[in-house]
Amino acid sequence: MTIVYALAYLLAAVLFILGLSQLSSPRTARNGNYTAAVGMVIALGATLPQLHFTGAGAVIVLAGVVVGAAVGIVGARQVKMTAIPQMVALFNGAGGGAAALVAVAELLTFGPHPPIAQGLPSVFSIVIGSVSFSGSLIAFAKLQELMTGTPITYPGQQLVNGLIAAAIIGFVIAVLAIASIPFSFLSLMVLALILGVAFVLPIGGADMPVVISLLNAFTGLAVAASGFTLNNFSLIVAGTLVGASGSLLTKLMSDAMGRSLGNVLFGAFGQVRASAGAVAGKEGRSVRTSSIEDLATLLAYSRRVIIVPGYGLAVAQAQHAVRELADLLEKRGVEVNYAIHPVAGRMPGHMNVLLAEANVPYEQLKEMDEINDEFKDTDVVLVVGANDVVNPAARSTPGSPIYGMPILNADEAKNIVFLKRSMRPGFAGIDNDLLYDPKTIMLFGDAKDSLTKLVNAVKAA
Amino acid sequence: MNNELLNEFTFFVLAVFVGIEVISKVPTMLHTPLMSGTNAIHGIILVGALWIAAGASSPVTVVVGLLAVILATTNVVGGFVVTDRMLEMFKGRQAAKTPEAAKTK
Numbered sequence: 386m387t388i389v390y391a392l393a394y395l396l397a398a399v400l401f402i403l404g405l406s407q408l409s410s411p412r413t414a415r416n417g418n419y420t421a422a423v424g425m426v427i428a429l430g431a432t433l434p435q436l437h438f439t440g441a442g443a444v445i446v447l448a449g450v451v452v453g454a455a456v457g458i459v460g461a462r463q464v465k466m467t468a469i470p471q472m473v474a475l476f477n478g479a480g481g482g483a484a485a486l487v488a489v490a491e492l493l494t495f496g497p498h499p500p501i502a503q504g505l506p507s508v509f510s511i512v513i514g515s516v517s518f519s520g521s522l523i524a525f526a527k528l529q530e531l532m533t534g535t536p537i538t539y540p541g542q543q544l545v546n547g548l549i550a551a552a553i554i555g556f557v558i559a560v561l562a563i564a565s566i567p568f569s570f571l572s573l574m575v576l577a578l579i580l581g582v583a584f585v586l587p588i589g590g591a592d593m594p595v596v597i598s599l600l601n602a603f604t605g606l607a608v609a610a611s612g613f614t615l616n617n618f619s620l621i622v623a624g625t626l627v628g629a630s631g632s633l634l635t636k637l638m639s640d641a642m643g644r645s646l647g648n649v650l651f652g653a654f655g656q657v658r659a660s661a662g663a664v665a666g667k668e669g670r671s672v673r674t675s676s677i678e679d680l681a682t683l684l685a686y687s688r689r690v691i692i693v694p695g696y697g698l699a700v701a702q703a704q705h706a707v708r709e710l711a712d713l714l715e716k717r718g719v720e721v722n723y724a725i726h727p728v729a730g731r732m733p734g735h736m737n738v739l740l741a742e743a744n745v746p747y748e749q750l751k752e753m754d755e756i757n758d759e760f761k762d763t764d765v766v767l768v769v770g771a772n773d774v775v776n777p778a779a780r781s782t783p784g785s786p787i788y789g790m791p792i793l794n795a796d797e798a799k800n801i802v803f804l805k806r807s808m809r810p811g812f813a814g815i816d817n818d819l820l821y822d823p824k825t826i827m828l829f830g831d832a833k834d835s836l837t838k839l840v841n842a843v844k845a846a
Numbered sequence: 847m848n849n850e851l852l853n854e855f856t857f858f859v860l861a862v863f864v865g866i867e868v869i870s871k872v873p874t875m876l877h878t879p880l881m882s883g884t885n886a887i888h889g890i891i892l893v894g895a896l897w898i899a900a901g902a903s904s905p906v907t908v909v910v911g912l913l914a915v916i917l918a919t920t921n922v923v924g925g926f927v928v929t930d931r932m933l934e935m936f937k938g939r940q941a942a943k944t945p946e947a948a949k950t951k
Contacts, residue, residue, distance in 0.1 A: 401887050402864055408880050409871040415933040418883055422926045425890060432893045436900035445912040446899045453919025460920070461927035466935075472928055473882050476889075480921035483891045486914035490898035490907055502851050567906075601885055608891045609861075613854055615894050621854055622861045627888040629865025634881060641874070727874045734877035741935040752874060 393431035394619035400424030401623050405630065411747075428619045466742045467699045470731045471528035474521045474597045477604055481517025484510050484607035485574060491614050497564045504565060506613035508557050511570060512577045514607035517600045519581030524597050527590045528731065534590025542587060543651075549580045588650060594732030595638045595649050602631025634733075641727035643779065643790025672808070675826045677835075680802060681842030683826075684710075687764035689720045691756065693793055694736055695729055697770020697806070698832055704743035706836035707769060711749070713843050722749050724756045724766075724793050726774035757794050766798040770832050772805070776817040785815055801825045804835050879932045886925025892918035 401424045407417025438446070457476070464472040488510035495503060526532045556573040563569070588596055605627025612620030639646045684690060692707060711721045723740065730736035737750060751759075760766065768775055775795040778785040795801055796819050803820060807829065819825060828835050872880050895918040899911030 397890075398861075402868060405865075405868045405880075405884070405887075406871070408876060408883055409868075409873070411876060411933075411936045414876055414879060414936060415930065418879075418886075418926060418929045418933055421883060421887055425887070425922060425926070428890055428893055429896070432896055436896060438900045439903050441908050442900040442902045442911070445902060445908055446896060446915055449895075449899060449912050449915025450919050453916040453921075454923045456916070457920040457922070457924030458927055461924045461931065464928065466932070469878060469882070469928070469932065472924075473878075473885055476882075476921050476924045476928070477885050479917040479924075480885070480888050480891055483895050483914045483918035483921065486910050486917070487891060487894040487898055490910045490914065493907060493910075502848070598881055601881060601888070605884070605888045608888045608894075609858060611891060611894045613851075613858075615897060616850060616854070617893060618854070618857055620890055620893060621857050623887050623890040625858050625861035626865040626868075627884045629862045630869035630884050631881075633866050633869050634877060634884075637874075637877070725875070730878075732878050732881065733874045734879065737875045738878050738932050738935065741932075750875070 390431045390435060391618070393427055394617065397424040397428035397431070397619045398622035400427065401626060405626065428623075466739055467702070467731075468529070469735065469738065470594055470597060471525045474524040474528065474593075474600070477597065477601050478518045478521025478525070481514040481521060481600065481604040481607060483514075484604060484611050485514030485518060485577075487611050488514065488607075488614065489570060489574065491611075492560070492565050492570050493567070495565060497566055499561075499565050501561065503614050504561050506610035508560050508570065508573065510607045510610040510614065511574050512553060512557070513603045513610070515574050515577035516581035516584065517603040517607060519578040520585045520596065520600050520603075521581075523582055523585040524593045524600065527585075528593050534593075536589045537586040542583075546580070546583050549576060549583060552576055553580060584650075592649050594728075594735075595635055595642075595646070597732070598631055598635040598638055599646075599650075602628045602635060605629075605631055638728070638733055641733060641791070643787060670821045672820055672827045673823070673825060675828065677828070677838045677842045678846075680826065680828060681839055681846045683800060683802075684714060684719070684765055684767070684839070685717055685843050685846040687714075687719050689759075689763045690714055690722075690765045690767060691760065691763050691795075691798070692721065692723045693729075693766060693768045693771050693775060693795055694723060694725070694740065695769065695771020695774060696731060697772075697804075699730055699736070699739050699770070701770060701832035703769065703833040703836050704739050704745075706833050706840065708740070708743045708745050710836055710840050710843065711745070713840060717843075722751050722756060722759075724753065724760075724795075725750055726753055726771070726793055727791070729771065729774060753791060753793060760794040761797040763798040765800045765802060766795045767802050767804070768795060769804045769836070772817055773815070775801075775819055776815070777819055778815060778817070787815060795819065796822065796824075799824065802828060804828050804830075804832050806831065876936075879929055879936070882925060882929040882932065886922060886929055889918055889922030889925050892922050894918075 404417045404421030407413040488507040560569045609624030779787045779790040779792045895914035902908045902911040
């Protein structure tokens with residue numbers, strides 16, 4: 386019978402791998418998610434007959450599954466598409482917390498001197514799982530704007546974080562070498578929870594997606610470690626898959642911002658102030674504004690328009706308004722495309738999800754490499770709620786924090802229209818020369834309002 | 847190092863390469879669903895949570911087991927459902943594109 390269970394776990398692992406590979410194309414992606422879900426059902430189905438339920442055990446398993454499923458379904462169904470990143474953070478934190486708790490329960494059964502093959506992965510799982518749990522909650526709070534999104538720093542912060550990390554290492558050694566008693570491994574858990582908070586606090590809201598991706602990889606590794614403790618191959622394979630893919634995704638995301646992962650995670654120390662100075666130095670230059678009617682005329686009589694959507698568009702819930710404008714222009718024979726920067730939205734691919742929700746036709750969404758050569762033949766670039774991703778400083782100013790980040794060549798177009806709330810710089814906190822370009826027209830205000838007014842004006846034009 | 851541990855370690859190392867290989871083929875456009883989908887997969891910790899919860903006997907293990915099952919189930923169910931919601935729209939767009947594109951022209 387053990388063979389059957391082992392084969393079922395193997396089948397589950399294979400289905401996870403197949404599911405992930407199906408995610409590489411939008412055509413098969415949804416089936417890929419089903420494939421992985423079937424793998425999960427098989428792994429759980431193979432587990433149930435092996436369990437030896439105590440009376441209390443049966444009750445809490447039933448209650449836990451019912452409560453967890455209800456929370457999961459309601460959360461996943463209710464969440465707005467703009468809030469996807471923080472929802473992923475919450476679910477990820479839940480997984481990390483579960484991994485830490487499973488390891489705690491395992492250590493409780495082993496007594497004061499667990500075998501190293503079980504003890505080591507257990508403490509690893511407690512530390513990494515707890516960091517992932519509390520770190521994800523902070524990431525959620527930052528993205529949900531329950532707390533400030535700006536980096537929280539104080540003097541000596543790195544020293545304090547270092548001390549927490551050192552204390553954690555001390556308790557790891559204590560648990561493994563001296564005595565694995567509740568005091569030592571619960572202290573370890575509490576310290577790791579604190580480290581998770583301390584780790585995410587100094588990272589800005591704009592960098593949260595990278596953090597969530599990293600914590601996703603952490604949870605994966607914590608789960609893999611649990612697999613070592615429980616001698617369960619499906620946990621090892623599934624957890625490692627997530628750990629490896631999450632690490633790669635984290636790297637791809639920081640590359641898309643033109644920064645190293647180290648800079649994303651630890652860059653807040655001392656950097657913010659320097660860039661604030663650069664902004665102040667450039668004030669006093671004038672920008673060009675225009676009336677809604679003139680802009681509408683400009684758009685309506687263009688041949689080619691490219692829309693550059695940014696996070697501001699999502700904040701203003703203006704996806705539908707922007708699509709309405711695009712449809713209207715297309716009816717007049719204007720060629721409209723969307724240029725999607727890899728980090729548009731709150732995480733890579735988030736803007737595609739948001740525009741998909743607004744039924745924007747698939748082929749109008751162009752990735753950066755695909756569209757960057759077309760800007761020079763474009764009459765109007767409409768930048769909605771984006772800033773840093775079209776900032777030419779990334780190409781021209783070696784000292785700039787975004788120098789080296791691949792950007793959209795919006796500056797090559799004949800006209801550039803910025804829909805922005807204010808002259809406030811983007812997340813990178815740096816001034817954008819393109820705003821002061823003679824080819825640029827600023828339209829201040831809420832993106833949704835502005836777009837709705839533009840739609841009406843284009844109708845009249 | 848005993849045999850079982852060696853086997854597990856082999857699986858671990860191979861899974862690292864498979865994970866990287868599979869993910870490097872996913873386009874940026876699908877990175878958000880991908881992150882959410884992998885997030886659901888690590889919900890397999892529910893297997894471990896069920897294991898410890900089923901055998902719970904002391905008050906401490908009951909509390910730890912219950913919390914672990916709730917958190918892990920939330921992770922699995924929420925993860926798959928929210929990923930499906932996202933991917934459903936991707937598919938809907940493909941299906942809707944032909945009539946809609948025809949209308950706008």
